[in-house]
Amino acid sequence: MQLKLAAFDFCPYCQRVRILLEHYGLPHELVWIDPNAPPGWFAAASPHGRVPVLVVDDIPILESAVIGELIDEIGGGRMFPAEPVARAQVRALVELVSACQASFGAMIRAEDEAAFIAARDQLHDGLGQIEAAMDNAEPYFSGSELCMVDVVLAPLLNRMHLLQPVLPCFPEAYPRLQRLAETLARLPEVDRSVDGDAPKVFASMVAHLNQHGYVGSRWAGSRQA
């Protein structure tokens, strides 16, 4: 089976897929797509121009949650509990993390402080629900084994960590999430899921979403200082 992942360098949804590919040690080809000049095959595979796209042999699969479940099945199925209700709970949490990721995107797109704070409040609301759903067991979300909630949280928590010195966005009230962020950042598969300099990757995301917005102008200023 040949796996080819089409990705943008800054995309958190692509990073989820890369973490899983690295975790399971699945050989794959990584193809960087320039969002401003996508190749023809990519436009055909992803009609809305979205990444990630995982091409399995010749078949393009869209949507990170679907791709993630596919890779998990190919790799050996360690990311979800076996029991159906517990599996459904993990899927629901993955959806909640995606809503948080969208709020983070809205923070980066914000034109002004009011829009930034409104999006940050939404992010904190979602993170509060995730913190409340965490088992007391550590080090991972549900105890000693990495699960899909950890995989999808890692790119979000990493981006929040990068933004934190410029615009504080990490809720101090969520200590378990803080500890989880540190644990996930140390994982080799998370390390290998980002190419090169993480602040550069973050800058590329800001440039794509709103270079001159509330976050973009502050991020650029902090780099020059």
Ligand SMILES: N[C@@H](CCC(=O)N[C@@H](CS)C(=O)NCC(=O)O)C(=O)O
């Ligand atoms: N629901 C999708 C969301 C993917 C998504 O929003 N990807 C962004 C990049 S991070 C994208 O391709 N956006 C298209 C664009 O910016 O033109 C998934 O989970 O795969």
